[in-house]
Structures are given as structure tokens and as C-alpha cells.
Amino acid sequence: xxxxxxxxxxxxxxxxxxxxxxxxxxxxxxxxxxxxxxxxxxxxxxxxxxxxxxxxxxxxxxxxxxxxxxxxxxxxxxxxxxxxxxxxxxxxxxxxxxxxxxxxxxxxxxxxxxxxxxxxxxxxxxxxxxxxxxxxxxxxxxxxxxxxxxxxxxxxxxxxxxxxxxxxxxxxxxxxxxxxxxxxxxxxxxxxxxxxxxxxxxxxxxxxxxxxxxxxxxxxxxxxxxxxxxxxxxxxxxxxxxxxxxxxxxxxxxxxxxxxxxxxxxxxxxxxxxxxxxxxxxxxxxxxxxxxxxxxxxxxxxxxxxxxxxxxxxxxxxxxxxxxxxxxxxxxxxxxxxxxxxxxxxxxxxxxxxxxxxxxxxxxxxxxxxxxxxxxxxxxxxxxxxxxxxxxxxxxxxxxxxxxxxxxxxxxxxxxxxxxxxxxxxxxxxxxxxxxxxxxxxxxxxxxxxxxxxxxxxxxxxxxxxxxxxxxxxxxxxxxxxxxxxxxxxxxxxxxxxxx
RNA sequence: GCCCCCAUCGUCUAGGGGACCAGGACGUGACCCUUUCAAGGUCAAGACCGGGGUUCGAAUCCCCGUGGGGGCACCA
Numbered sequence: 001x002x003x004x005x006x007x008x009x010x011x012x013x014x015x016x017x018x019x020x021x022x023x024x025x026x027x028x029x030x031x032x033x034x035x036x037x038x039x040x041x042x043x044x045x046x047x048x049x050x051x052x053x054x055x056x057x058x059x060x061x062x063x064x065x066x067x068x069x070x071x072x073x074x075x076x077x078x079x080x081x082x083x084x085x086x087x088x089x090x091x092x093x094x095x096x097x098x099x100x101x102x103x104x105x106x107x108x109x110x111x112x113x114x115x116x117x118x119x120x121x122x123x124x125x126x127x128x129x130x131x132x133x134x135x136x137x138x139x140x141x142x143x144x145x146x147x148x149x150x151x152x153x154x155x156x157x158x159x160x161x162x163x164x165x166x167x168x169x170x171x172x173x174x175x176x177x178x179x180x181x182x183x184x185x186x187x188x189x190x191x192x193x194x195x196x197x198x199x200x201x202x203x204x205x206x207x208x209x210x211x212x213x214x215x216x217x218x219x220x221x222x223x224x225x226x227x228x229x230x231x232x233x234x235x236x237x238x239x240x241x242x243x244x245x246x247x248x249x250x251x252x253x254x255x256x257x258x259x260x261x262x263x264x265x266x267x268x269x270x271x272x273x274x275x276x277x278x279x280x281x282x283x284x285x286x287x288x289x290x291x292x293x294x295x296x297x298x299x300x301x302x303x304x305x306x307x308x309x310x311x312x313x314x315x316x317x318x319x320x321x322x323x324x325x326x327x328x329x330x331x332x333x334x335x336x337x338x339x340x341x342x343x344x345x346x347x348x349x350x351x352x353x354x355x356x357x358x359x360x361x362x363x364x365x366x367x368x369x370x371x372x373x374x375x376x377x378x379x380x381x382x383x384x385x386x387x388x389x390x391x392x393x394x395x396x397x398x399x400x401x402x403x404x405x406x407x408x409x410x411x412x413x414x415x416x417x418x419x420x421x422x423x424x425x426x427x428x429x430x431x432x433x434x435x436x437x438x439x440x441x442x443x444x445x446x447x448x449x450x451x452x453x454x455x456x457x458x459x460x461x462x463x464x465x466x467x468x469x470x471x472x473x474x475x476x477x478x479x480x481x482x483x484x485x486x487x488x489x490x491x492x493x494x495x496x497x498x499x500x
Numbered sequence: 501g502c503c504c505c506c507a508u509c510g511u512c513u514a515g516g517g518g519a520c521c522a523g524g525a526c527g528u529g530a531c532c533c534u535u536u537c538a539a540g541g542u543c544a545a546g547a548c549c550g551g552g553g554u555u556c557g558a559a560u561c562c563c564c565g566u567g568g569g570g571g572c573a574c575c576a
Contacts, residue, residue, distance in 0.1 A: 456535030
């Protein structure tokens with residue numbers, strides 16, 4: 001069911017509330033918005049829904065902005081850069097909502113409510129005791145407008161509620177699920193303006209989306225229960241609705257429910273996170289985050305899985321969105337990270353791993369890392385592994401475990417003899433390159449009747465002094481003749497000690 | 501409890517009446533390659549929640565169960 005509205009330039013928005021850090025779900029929603037905007041030549045807008053001053057977290061705004069930047073999702077209008085419809089922070093738009101609330105009051109679609117929280121809570125308890133549906137049951141709905149206005153004028157505390165029809169039903173249309181019908185009697189007289197005068201999401205988001213010309217609304221499935229309210233509001237104003245796209249939810253790895261605070265904390269202990277901010281430090285690539293998350297709820301075909309952001313801009317389609325929830329699978333995240341690392345050019349990989357060396361206190365230059373990058377690119381899962389893989393390149397000398405210098409199935413004396421000959425051949429080399437050293441050493445393996453792994457294992461251990469390391473010849477070439485030979489001679493000495 | 505959404509391998513998914521003894525990927529196992537570790541390659545095991553319909557024919561459409569998930573705030 002493709003809609004012609006998907007191919008016209010769209011206006012979409014990512015509208016998080018600055019109450020917490022940017023996480024996977026938000027990143028996916030933001031990306032889908034971004035993709036559709038770029039694909040159609042439309043606009044992607046960032047808007048902060050901060051009408052709840054109690055939950056506001058000043059650090060969250062910056063985190064949201066930083067996270068989106070890191071992911072490479074740029075917006076065309078937003079609180080930090082302005083735009084045609086500024087401001088893009090709802091707390092700064094208090095005055096724009098007022099006339100709309102007034103209009104709803106006048107047209108009879110809303111009413112003033114003077115019930116206190118305590119009264120409401122008591123009613124809810126009663127309803128619960130009677131096993132009834134909990135919903136607004138106060139007297140204010142039936143107050144005459146004159147009486148209500150008089151009480152407001154007298155300074156009485158109040159909220160504004162949407163006057164939900166008691167009868168009938170409403171059918172709303174979600175892009176992924178089709179028509180959904182709700183009985184109005186199951187809907188509540190929701191508060192749309194709080195006693196502090198600020199609208200709640202239900203009003204603020206609808207007004208802003210309309211005013212900002214939003215054509216497609218992407219949001220999580222948790223909004224479906226209040227979806228009919230939102231459409232009621234649109235209809236009360238006589239506005240044209242956007243395309244509503246309710247995305248599936250991300251479930252915890254076990255598949256049992258949404259991520260809770262407790263879950264996210266437990267996750268950090270195992271090096272897993274749903275927060276974009278932490279992913280960079282853990283060595284993940286924004287490309288991998290995007291690729292991974294794009295495929296949770298969307299697919300291109302029956303086999304393509306590797307996508308860059310540009311690919312996604314080109315290939316994304318609302319019609320291939322999947323409505324069922326998805327359990328987060330971090331192993332797949334690692335897989336995508338490896339794929340994207342391998343897709344990086346050496347100099348680019350070097351640039352990405354440089355911060356990890358700085359953090360480890362290893363004075364590695366970009367030039368050196370660029371030469372080393374190809375050796376580790378094929379074996380890395382996360383960027384933070386780079387320093388441990390390559391630490392030996394940046395040491396003046398290394399101290400291999402003596403036992404590691406004795407090859408499998410050989411005794412120390414035999415290992416020493418093999419290494420002596422290997423060193424002799426290497427010393428005789430006219431030039432110190434991978435191409436120059438491999439043939440004579442392979443020949444030596446042959447002559448000694450050894451297996452390649454036996455001889456090269458000794459050399460690798462002498463050079464890198466770590467149980468696993470990048471390939472030998474490439475490593476020696478980068479290390480240079482002097483350093484390599486010095487390390488081999490040191491290994492010779494260690495072996496001699498074992499022989500006597 | 502009430503309302504709503506969803507339902508294919510352990511996980512992410514393809515499939516939108518015959519092309520399906522259900523395809524891909526992650527993970528798992530085996531093998532190949534191999535100087536370690538990876539990467540890469542090959543192969544293998546592994547799923548249509550159940551029951552009714554509709555139809556010549558259903559993973560695909562409908563209904564009922566069941567299961568999972570979400571929501572029921574002056575939060576978003």
C-alpha cells in the first residue's frame with residue numbers, strides 16, 4: 001500500500017523528550033525519518049518535546065544532539081540551528097498552543113477540569129475496586145461553560161481535558177497495520193493542558209506537527225493506545241492527518257519485554273549498551289549501529305544485509321517495514337561492526353583507532369597506524385581491540401615467554417638451531433620486505449623438514465611476544481630490520497639459556 | 501482487570517494462494533584455507549503457535565483459541 005505522499009518531498013521530524021540519553025530505539029526512529037527526508041528531497045526536523053519540566057534533564061539535549069551527529073544524521077531545522085518554524089523547543093512555544101486549546105474549548109471539544117489529583121486518585125481506586133475501567137469520572141465535563149470560565153477567572157487551579165465522545169467509534173489508519181477501530185467509550189477524557197498552563201504531548205505534538213507541515217509521523221508502537229485521541233484532535237481542528245507510522249518495539253535480548261533501567265545497568269557490566277553515547281567508547285562504528293538497527297523492523301530483500309547510510313537513503317521504503325517487535329541481538333551488532341571495519345580504507349581505520357591508542361597511553365602516529373591497519377582490519381570486531389593487538393609495534397623491546405619460543409614437537413635445542421639459521425638468512429637479506437623474506441624462510445622450513453607453523457611460530461613469538469598477533473612477515477616489515485633483528489637475537493639468547 | 505498490537509529456524513528476517521519438501525543473516529557444529537588469532541570459503545542441524553473454515557490448492561485470506569508485547573498519569 002504505497003502512498004503517493006512517500007515520493008513527494010516529505011517533512012518529517014524526530015521529536016524526543018530530553019529526559020534521557022539517546023538509545024537504539026530513538027536512533028532507529030531518527031534514522032528512518034532521515035532516510036525518507038533525504039530520499040524524497042524533503043526536510044528532517046529535530047524538535048525537543050520538553051513540556052514536562054519535572055523530568056527535564058539538561059544533559060539529555062546535548063546527548064541527543066551529539067548522538068545524532070555521531071551517527072551522521074543531520075537535520076535541516078532544529079533547536080540548535082533554527083528554521084522556518086522556530087522555536088523547536090516546546091517549552092518555548094507555550095504561547096502558540098494557547099489559541100488552539102481555546103479553540104477546542106469553544107468548539108466544545110474540550111472542557112476545563114477543576115478536580116484535584118487526590119479526588120481523581122480516589123475515583124480511580126473506586127473504579128479499580130469495582131473492576132471497572134479507570135477513566136475520568138469527575139463532574140467537570142458537565143459544567144456549563146459560563147460556570148467553568150467564572151471559576152477559571154477566579155483563579156481556581158485547572159487543567160483542560162479533551163471531551164471524548166461517549167458513543168460511537170473511531171477508525172484510524174496506521175501505515176503498517178491498516179485500519180484500527182476503537183470504541184470511544186473505551187477512551188478517556190485525556191488532559192491536554194496541565195495546570196501549569198503547558199500542553200501535554202497529545203496537544204503539543206499535534207499542533208506542532210500540523211504547524212510545521214509534518215507529512216509522516218514515525219513513533220513507537222507504545223503510542224497506539226492514544227493514537228485515536230490524536231486523530232480526534234486532528235479532526236476537531238479539521239486538519240489533514242499525516243501518514244502515521246507506528247514502529248515495532250525493541251525488546252531486551254531475552255525477548256521478554258522492553259528494556260528497563262535495571263536491564264540497561266546489568267548490560268553495562270557485560271560491555272553491552274543501548275546508549276549511543278557509550279557505543280563509541282566500546283569501539284563500535286556509527287555505520288554498524290545504523291546498519292544493525294535498520295534491519296530490526298525493516299528489510300530490503302531476502303538476502304542483502306550490508307548497507308551504508310547512502311544505500312539506505314536510496315533503498316529505504318515504508319512498505320517494507322515489519323510490525324512485529326524485535327529482540328535486540330548484540331552478537332549481530334558485533335558481526336556488522338566487523339563488516340564495516342573491513343570496509344574501511346587503512347587511513348580511515350587508522351583515524352578511527354587513534355583515540356584508543358591515545359587513551360591507552362601509546363604514542364602511535366597516524367602514519368604508523370595506517371601501515372598497521374591492514375594487518376588487523378581482517379581480525380577486529382571492535383576498535384578498542386587495536387591497541388592490544390599491536391602494542392608490540394610501539395615498544396622498544398619485548399620479552400617473550402621463553403616457553404613460547406620452543407616450537408611444537410621440537411625441543412629447545414632444535415628450536416634454537418632453527419632460529420639461528422633463520423636469523424642468518426634474514427641478516428643476509430638485501431632488502432627488508434615481506435616479499436624478500438618469505439621465500440628464503442619457506443625454503444628453510446623445507447630444508448629442516450619442519451612445518452611452517454613451527455618455524456614461523458618461533459619467529460612470531462620473538463617478534464611480538466604475545467600469544468596471538470598479526471601475520472609475521474608484514475609485522476617484521478613494519479618493525480624494520482634493526483628492531484626485528486634485535487628481537488630475534490634476544491630470542492636466541494633466551495633459547496640458549498634453556499638449552500644449557 | 502480493560503483496550504490495543506503482534507505471531508516463520510534460538511535471534512533478526514524473506515515470503516503477501518500454487519515458483520516453498522519455506523530463502524538469507526547472526527549464532528551453533530564440521531570441514532577447507534592457514535605462521536597464531538581472526539577473516540574468508542563449503543557443508544550441516546534448525547521454523548510456518550494450535551484448531552476450525554474459505555479454496556482445486558494456504559506459511560500466505562477469515563474466525564476462534566493460545567502465546568508474546570504495549571497501554572491504561574496534570575510522562576513522553
